[in-house]
Amino acid sequence: MLPSIIFPLALFVSYSVAAAPPRHREPLHIPVLRRQNARRSGTADLDRIAASAQATKDKFRLTSSSLSRRAQTTDIGITNQGQDTSYFAQVSVGTPPQNFDLVLDTGSSDLWFATASCVSCSQGTPLLQPTRSTTIQASSQRISLSYGSGNATGIVMQDTVSMGPFTVNPQVFIAVDQVSDGLIDGQLSGIMGLAFQGIANSGALPFWQALLNQNQLTNPEFSFFITRFLNDPTAQSEEPGGVLTLGGTNSTFFQGNIDFQPSTSTGGFWLQSVAGVSVDGKTVSIGNAVTAAIDTGTTLIGAPTAAVNGIWSAVKGAVPLSGQMAGFWSFPCSTQVTVSISFGGPSWPISIDDLNLGTVGAGNSQCLGAIFDIELGTGPGQAAGTPEWIVGDTFLKNVYSVFRAQPPSVGFAQLSAAAGGSSGTPGPVGTAKLTGSLPTPTGGSNSAQRQLVPFGNTGIVVASALSLLTTVFVLAA
Ligand SMILES: *[C@@H]1O[C@H](CO)[C@@H](O)[C@H](O)[C@H]1NC(C)=O
Ligand SMILES: *[C@@H]1O[C@H](CO)[C@@H](O)[C@H](O)[C@H]1NC(C)=O
Numbered sequence: 001m002l003p004s005i006i007f008p009l010a011l012f013v014s015y016s017v018a019a020a021p022p023r024h025r026e027p028l029h030i031p032v033l034r035r036q037n038a039r040r041s042g043t044a045d046l047d048r049i050a051a052s053a054q055a056t057k058d059k060f061r062l063t064s065s066s067l068s069r070r071a072q073t074t075d076i077g078i079t080n081q082g083q084d085t086s087y088f089a090q091v092s093v094g095t096p097p098q099n100f101d102l103v104l105d106t107g108s109s110d111l112w113f114a115t116a117s118c119v120s121c122s123q124g125t126p127l128l129q130p131t132r133s134t135t136i137q138a139s140s141q142r143i144s145l146s147y148g149s150g151n152a153t154g155i156v157m158q159d160t161v162s163m164g165p166f167t168v169n170p171q172v173f174i175a176v177d178q179v180s181d182g183l184i185d186g187q188l189s190g191i192m193g194l195a196f197q198g199i200a201n202s203g204a205l206p207f208w209q210a211l212l213n214q215n216q217l218t219n220p221e222f223s224f225f226i227t228r229f230l231n232d233p234t235a236q237s238e239e240p241g242g243v244l245t246l247g248g249t250n251s252t253f254f255q256g257n258i259d260f261q262p263s264t265s266t267g268g269f270w271l272q273s274v275a276g277v278s279v280d281g282k283t284v285s286i287g288n289a290v291t292a293a294i295d296t297g298t299t300l301i302g303a304p305t306a307a308v309n310g311i312w313s314a315v316k317g318a319v320p321l322s323g324q325m326a327g328f329w330s331f332p333c334s335t336q337v338t339v340s341i342s343f344g345g346p347s348w349p350i351s352i353d354d355l356n357l358g359t360v361g362a363g364n365s366q367c368l369g370a371i372f373d374i375e376l377g378t379g380p381g382q383a384a385g386t387p388e389w390i391v392g393d394t395f396l397k398n399v400y401s402v403f404r405a406q407p408p409s410v411g412f413a414q415l416s417a418a419a420g421g422s423s424g425t426p427g428p429v430g431t432a433k434l435t436g437s438l439p440t441p442t443g444g445s446n447s448a449q450r451q452l453v454p455f456g457n458t459g460i461v462v463a464s465a466l467s468l469l470t471t472v473f474v475l476a477a
Contacts, residue, residue, distance in 0.1 A: 071215055071216060071217055071218045071247065072165060072166070072216065072217070072218060072246075072247055073217070073218040073219065073245060073246070073247035073248035073249075073250075074164045074165055074166065074245070074246050074247060075164075075243045075244070075245050075250055076089050076163060076164045076243065076244040076245070076246060077089065077090075077240075077241075077243065078104065078224075078226065078227075078240075078241035078242045078243060078244055079101065079238050079239070079240070079241045080226070080227050080229055080238070080239045080240065080241035080242070081187075081188070081237065081238055081241070082237060083229045083230050083232070083235050083239075084226075084227075084228060084229055084230045084299065084354075084393055084397065085299055086103050086188075086297070086299070087103070087104050087224075087226050087241045087242065087296060087393070088101045088102055088103050088104060088187075088188060088241070089101070089102065089104055089163065089192075089241075089244060090102075090163070091161060091162070091163050091192060091207075092161070092162045092163075093113060093128060093133070093159050093160065093161050093162075093171075093173070094128070094130075094132065094133030094134075094135065094136055094159050094160065095133050095134045095135040095159075095160060096132075096133075097160075097162065098128055098129065098132065098133070100113055100126055100128065100189035100190060101126070101187050101188055101189060102188070102189060102190045102191055102192040103184075103188060103190075103191045103192065103297055104192055104194060104224075104244060104296055104297070105191050105192065105193050105194060105195075105295070105296060105297030106194040106195055106224075106270050106294060106295055106296045106297065106403060107193075107195060107269065107270075107293050107295030107296070107297040107298055107390070107392075108147075108191065108193040108194075108195055108199065108297060109193035109194075109195045109196060109197060109198070109199045109200035109201075109206045109268075110145055110173075110174060110191070110193045110200050110201050110202050110204070110206075111161070111171065111172075111173040111174070111190070111191070111192050111193060111202075111204070111206065111207055112145065112152055112154065112173055112174035112175070112176045112190045112191060113127075113128040113173060113174075113175060113176065113189055113190040114126075114127050114128065114152075114176050114179065114184065114189050114190055115127055115128045115129070115130055115154065115175040115176060115177055116128065116129045116130070116131075117177040118176060118177045118178065118179065119177070119178070120178050120179055120180070120181070121176075121179055121184070122181075122182075122184070122185065122186070124186060124187075125184060125186070125188070125189060126187065126189045127189065128175060128189070130157065130175055133159055135159050135160055135169075136157055136158070136159040137157060137158050137159065137170070138155055138156075138157045138175070139155065139156040139157065139158075140155075141155065141156040142154070142155055142156075143156060143174060143201060143202055144201075145174065145176075145201050145202075146201070147183060147191075149180075149182070149183060150179065150180030150181065150182065150183035151178075151179070151180045151183070152174070152176045152178070152179045152180075152183055152190075153176065153177065153178040153179075154174045154175045154176035154177050154178065155174070155175050155177070156172060156173075156174055156175075156202055156204070157172070157173060157174070157175045158170035158171060158172045158173070159171065159173075161173065161207060163192075163207065163246070164246065166211050166216055166246060168207055168210040168211060168214070171204075171207055171210060172202060172204035172205070173202075173204070174202055176190065187238075191297070192206075192207060193206050194206065194208055194222070194296070194403070195268065195269050195270055196209065196266070196267045196268050196269075196270075196405075196408075197209055197267070198266075198267035198268040199267075199268040199269060208222060208246065209405070211246065211247075212405055216247070217246060217247035217248070218247040218248050219247055219248040219249075219404075220404060220405040220406040221247070221248060221249070221402055221403060221404040221405060222244060222245060222246045222247065222402075222403050223244070223245040223248070223249045223250065223253075223400065223401065223402045223403070224242065224243075224244055224245075224296060224396065224400070224401045224403075225242040225243050225250075225253040225254070225400050225415065225419045226241060226242040226296065226393060226396055226397055227239065227240060227241050227242045227397070227420065228351070228353060228354065228397045228420065230353055230354060230357075231353035242419070249400070249402055251416075252416060252418050252419070253400050253415065253416055253418060253419040254400035254413040254414060254415060254416050254419065255413070255414050255415070255416045255417075256413055256414050257413065258400070258402055258411040258412065258413040259345035259346055259411060259412055259413065259426075260402070260404065260409045260410070260411035261273075261343045261344045261345055261409060261410060261411070262407065262408065262409050263407075263408035263409050263410060264291060265408075266408045269293040269294075269295075269386075269387055270293060270294045270295075270403055270408075270410055271291055271292065271293060271294075271387060272292050272294055272343040272344075272391070272410050273290045273291060273292065273343060273344065274286060274290040274291075274292050274307070274341060274342075274343060274389055275290070275342045275343055275344040276341075276342045276347065277307065277310070277311055277339065277340065277341050277342075278339070278340045278342075278347055278427070279311060279314035279315060279337060279338070279339055279340075280314075280337055280338055281338075281340075281427070282314065284310040284311055284313070284314045285306065285310040286303075286304075286306060286307035286310050286311070287304060287305075287306025287307055287310070288306075289304040289306065289307070289388035289389075290388065290389070291386075291387050291388045291389065292343070292387055292388070292389035292390070292391045293387035293389070293390050293391065294391050294396070294401065294403075294410050295390050295391060295392050296392070296393065296396060297392070298390050298391075298392030298393065299392055299393050299394070300357075300370045300371070300372060300392050300393075300394050301370060301371045301372070301389070301390065301391055301392055301394045301395055302371075302372055302373075302374035302389065302390040302392075303371055303372075303373065303374060303388075303389045303390075304373070304374060304375055304388050304389065305373050305375045305376060307389070308327070308329070308371060308372065308373040308376075309373075311339060311371055312329040312331070312369065312371070315329075315331050315335065315337050315369075316331075316332070316335065317331055317332040317335060317366075318330065318331040318332075318369070319331075319366070321360070321368075325360075326373075326376050327372045327373035327374070327375075327376035328368060328369065328372045328373075329369045329371075329372075330360045330364075330366035330367060330368055330369065331356075331366065331367060331369055332365060332366060332367070333356065333359060333365055333366065333367040334365075335352075336352050337352065337355070338350070338352065338423075338424060339355060339371065340424075340426075340427060341391070341395060343410070343412070345412075346412075346426030346427065347426055347427040348395070348398060348399055348412055348422075348426050349398065349422070349423045349424035349425075349426070349427075350394060350395055350398050350423060351397070351398055351423035351424075353423075354370060354393075354394045354395075354397055354398065354423075355369060355370050355371070355394065356368075356369070356370070357369065357370050370394040371394070374388075374389070374390060398415070398422055398423045399412040399413065399414070399415065399422060400412065400413040400414070400415050400416075400419065414426060
């Protein structure tokens with residue numbers, strides 16, 4: 001290893017010369033539904049939820065080809081894993097192509113695959129076999145990725161990488177041979193970062209940005225519609241997850257205008273400024289820390305202390321939890337409260353089905369809230385430019401979201417009926433003077449009966465590099 005070789009100068013050489021042959025491993029068993037459905041009663045896996053929250057805090061302490069192709073807009077199917085815990089899609093690498101499921105993470109920028117030489121990957125993880133690709137090249141650079149919920153370490157390599165009809169060759173990625181426990185789980189083999197190159201630990205150009213630079217995308221943007229199964233007691237561990245549209249939007253999944261707000265910084269995270277939060281139509285105090293990363297790789301919403309206190313203080317019966325759950329709040333399971341967030345345009349309501357994570361214990365009438373204090377406990381302090389809020393899937397399930405590179409901005413629109421519909425009509429910023437009667441969220445809620453239970457025996461920990469949180473539980477019927 002020559003640590004002095006910095007990425008852009010790293011020499012890529014034939015893999016077989018650069019690295020020892022991978023260890024022999026047991027034949028892989030890759031079940032489509034790898035675990036039993038976790039529809040059984042139990043209590044919240046508080047250890048794991050607390051660990052996940054810590055992971056999110058930790059995360060934010062961290063700081064081509066010339067082939068010309070026709071520009072396209074293409075839909076990529078997504079899978080919803082663990083009742084909205086994470087969203088993944090298939091990516092192929094190598095010649096001939098080897099297919100893997102990677103978490104789609106707008107909160108990080110590195111691309112990595114677990115490889116056959118991974119000794120610490122969980123059993124059953126589908127592994128990239130570098131020696132089976134005739135086009136792979138390895139560098140001598142070994143790097144470590146620090147994620148909220150763990151670490152992944154490996155060698156910088158490059159090879160052909162494809163997603164749907166799009167190909168980047170060569171695409172630089174990390175061939176991971178060491179991961180901390182639980183960083184990826186089951187069918188997942190890695191993470192595809194969808195933020196900007198500026199926060200890539202490897203320094204490499206992210207796949208989506210390579211497509212943009214090579215004029216492969218019709219429009220300089222990609223869009224997400226992600227599904228909700230949190231309120232579906234019959235949900236399997238894997239369900240249809242929605243659609244990632246690369247190179248544009250798909251009007252099938254949204255209605256009305258897309259409200260674009262400028263990204264408050266460029267080159268790193270997809271940042272937005274939180275302009276206001278309302279609870280049942282009444283504006284609440286959120287303090288001055290308003291920089292938010294819009295992050296598909298985080299399950300919940302992490303916010304600064306002032307905002308979390310402002311929000312939950314406006315919910316009748318809400319109480320802060322303590323001990324390992326410090327930073328979380330519980331609220332009466334029967335409460336049908338609507339929390340809405342504005343980033344400068346409309347105020348977007350969050351369904352109670354997303355806000356309510358289930359009872360805090362068997363038979364308890366208090367339920368766990370999905371907005372937690374990202375600062376409490378460790379007081380990490382915020383480095384300049386790092387997000388103070390992490391707006392994850394709890395919010396993103398309620399809108400159609402568009403990540404636009406030029407100019408850097410994020411857009412939200414109401415979901416179409418075909419996409420399940422949004423949770424209510426967006427309101428103006430600061431609705432304190434309005435009626436406050438936001439439409440009742442769609443979809444039945446049986447939250448009073450829900451309980452948090454560990455997902456399978458191992459729990460899910462899906463990390464995202466600088467990204468976030470991974471929940472580790474699902475709701476029981
Ligand atoms: C990741 O690595 C850092 C330092 O290398 C270490 O302090 C930390 O405990 C590791 N995290 C995990 C989850 O292994
Ligand atoms: C939009 O999505 C619908 C439903 O999946 C699909 O039939 C249609 O082809 C998509 N449109 C475009 C332009 O990709």
